[in-house]
Amino acid sequence: xxxxxxxxxxxxxAGGLAVVLARDLLRQAxxxxxxxxxLVVLFLVFQAPxxxxxxxxxxxxxxxxVILATLAKxxxxxxxxx
Amino acid sequence: MSARTxxxxxxxxxxxxxxxxxxxxxxxxxxxxYHGPYGLVLNHVVLAxxxxxxxxxxxxxxxxxxxxLGEELMLFAAVAATALILREAREEEARQVVDSVxxxxxxxxxxxxxxxxxxxxxxxxxxxYLTPGGGFQGGTVVALGLLLVYLAAEHRAxxxxxxxxxxxxxxxxxxxxxxxxxxxxxxxxLAFQQxxxxxxxxxxxxxxxxxxxxxxxxxxxVTAAFVLxxxxxxxxxxxxxxxx
Numbered sequence: 001x002x003x004x005x006x007x008x009x010x011x012x013x014a015g016g017l018a019v020v021l022a023r024d025l026l027r028q029a030x031x032x033x034x035x036x037x038x039l040v041v042l043f044l045v046f047q048a049p050x051x052x053x054x055x056x057x058x059x060x061x062x063x064x065x066v067i068l069a070t071l072a073k074x075x076x077x078x079x080x081x082x
Numbered sequence: 083m084s085a086r087t088x089x090x091x092x093x094x095x096x097x098x099x100x101x102x103x104x105x106x107x108x109x110x111x112x113x114x115x116y117h118g119p120y121g122l123v124l125n126h127v128v129l130a131x132x133x134x135x136x137x138x139x140x141x142x143x144x145x146x147x148x149x150x151l152g153e154e155l156m157l158f159a160a161v162a163a164t165a166l167i168l169r170e171a172r173e174e175e176a177r178q179v180v181d182s183v184x185x186x187x188x189x190x191x192x193x194x195x196x197x198x199x200x201x202x203x204x205x206x207x208x209x210x211y212l213t214p215g216g217g218f219q220g221g222t223v224v225a226l227g228l229l230l231v232y233l234a235a236e237h238r239a240x241x242x243x244x245x246x247x248x249x250x251x252x253x254x255x256x257x258x259x260x261x262x263x264x265x266x267x268x269x270x271x272l273a274f275q276q277x278x279x280x281x282x283x284x285x286x287x288x289x290x291x292x293x294x295x296x297x298x299x300x301x302x303x304v305t306a307a308f309v310l311x312x313x314x315x316x317x318x319x320x321x322x323x324x325x326x
Contacts, residue, residue, distance in 0.1 A: 050139075050219070065312060069318065076319065
């Protein structure tokens, strides 16, 4: 394994830990999308560009959007109740 | 359970887990160790058999095309179910909500990026079987490009650009085209999903036989699926924000 690959694995480990440890939901959602981008780097340095592209589109774009939309709806509903 | 009893219990289980993990990691094969014959065989035969320079695309749309058919229908079913649950006659309510982006620079830069992102997505689709990429990846990028209209302008503009009736047709049509291509081979007396078109010149957009067609069918279905998914989720948010 080359140092770049080791660095990518360590980053993904740290990123995953950060997502789990975040308590605020919005912060967690944003950390999760960063974690998705770290996975892209991981796949790229392990020479899997096809997987990296899929991870970029889904993990860095589509999934965070769906999560953020859900959070926005929950927040708006809470505000209406008040 | 008190904190006093919890801590020893945690330490004992954590130590057990750490030991198990260490044991497992120590027994892993060396990095890059690969014993499966199929990957190596495919690396050698794909170019000669299919004239496709991206081996991954040949596996996804040909050698293991049956798996992709399953994934395709899975996405179709998932989005159809989402639409079934979330789609109500609330479009009118959602349209009353004005959420225009007020910042002119954000609006201008965002909208200028829309055609660029869509073109990038189409490029990723079109060259998916020559270089890394493909219908799934490119289709998602195109959908995200359309979504930029919401991020940079407003929800109503996104909905006007992607009328549900039209996108529905594309979603069903893309999935149906994939199935039709697979069944079409049967009509010609070949095996299910067998590659039946001329293989073309290596490196050309027309290479790979029916791989390009399956690739584009996937792209259409995936783009439409994500556009519908985003639309449904955004509508849910807008309905909550409606005035009154």
